[in-house]
Amino acid sequence: xxxxxxxxxxxxxxxxxxxxxxxxxxxxxxxxxxxxxxxxxxxxxxxxxxxxxxxxxxxxxxxxxxxxxxxxxxxxxxxxxxxxxxxxxxxxxxxxxxxxxxxxxxxxxxxxxxxxxxxxxxxxxxxxxxxxxxxxxxxxxxxxxxxxxxxxxxxxxxxxxxxxxxxxxxxxxxxxxxxxxxxxxxxxxxxxxxxxxxxxxxxxxxxxxxxxxxxxxxxxxxxxxxxxxxxxxxxxxxxxxxxxxxxxxxxxxxxxxxxxxxxxxxxxxxxxxxxxxxxxxxxxxxxxxxxxxxxxxxxxxxxxxxxxxxxxxxxxxxxxxxxxxxxx
Numbered sequence: 356x357x358x359x360x361x362x363x364x365x366x367x368x369x370x371x372x373x374x375x376x377x378x379x380x381x382x383x384x385x386x387x388x389x390x391x392x393x394x395x396x397x398x399x400x401x402x403x404x405x406x407x408x409x410x411x412x413x414x415x416x417x418x419x420x421x422x423x424x425x426x427x428x429x430x431x432x433x434x435x436x437x438x439x440x441x442x443x444x445x446x447x448x449x450x451x452x453x454x455x456x457x458x459x460x461x462x463x464x465x466x467x468x469x470x471x472x473x474x475x476x477x478x479x480x481x482x483x484x485x486x487x488x489x490x491x492x493x494x495x496x497x498x499x500x501x502x503x504x505x506x507x508x509x510x511x512x513x514x515x516x517x518x519x520x521x522x523x524x525x526x527x528x529x530x531x532x533x534x535x536x537x538x539x540x541x542x543x544x545x546x547x548x549x550x551x552x553x554x555x556x557x558x559x560x561x562x563x564x565x566x567x568x569x570x571x572x573x574x575x576x577x578x579x580x581x582x583x584x585x586x587x588x589x590x591x592x593x594x595x596x597x598x599x600x601x602x603x604x605x606x607x608x609x610x611x612x613x614x615x616x617x618x619x620x621x622x623x624x625x626x627x628x629x630x631x632x633x634x635x636x637x638x639x640x641x642x643x644x645x646x647x648x649x650x651x652x653x654x655x656x657x658x659x660x661x662x663x664x665x666x667x668x669x670x671x672x673x674x675x676x677x678x679x680x681x682x683x
Contacts (some may be wrong), residue, residue, distance in 0.1 A: 414559070457670075474591040511563050530549065
């Protein structure tokens, strides 16, 4: 009888312990953040810093799982997924954002930004904050501007120093009408293609070249299928940490504050990674066999894009473009 009583007491204790643990377990939340690059990339660095800071600030209550290498789809797919509630959150580069918020396309105008300091002043100031607000109407919350980086041209045919050198080169571009218009003005034969398909398209010869930041060229191993690198810096490409409306609305006010603060850490980490790659990555690409054009004839490129500027002015407003150009 005593043994039966002890066993019953132990069983009751186990059941009670499990019952008490259940609410605590139920309070734990887990989400996935997707991005198109590897963990070892500017997006990976930013997403990890964001996740680590969320875990720290929430005391482990909230967990952000990494979904790199387009595990949740290409960037346009992830944007649509967040709107539909099938993707929790994503770290998206600037090029495809106009498909959701057309006004953001102004950031894709070639040679709009002088340098990273200029880009940061715009994105971290009233203009950039205003663009973040516009995502609310598209069923997602934009938390912070991180960085993809200044984009540079690679190809397998010849060194590129002037727009004329692009003629006859089939160049892959992201799904950005603004960038497509700019490169058509340069005389390039261009076509859009989702990023996950780019390496294979270069390898097969479907495209002769592409353009991306140094960090992306490194992490995607484009040196294996590209011979020439031109440090054109033609477009500064930001990246934004986005959360679906479904996830955002399910967070408490305290948790929303955690996400916003952690996103700042993620943005800073992505910028630091991109800057380091820009500083040291070119030498690595040289060692991997790439021939590098250090300087382009910038005057010829900026002159070539001028015929498209009236079109950009109609799309975004001449005053908006001027405000960005004049930001100090």
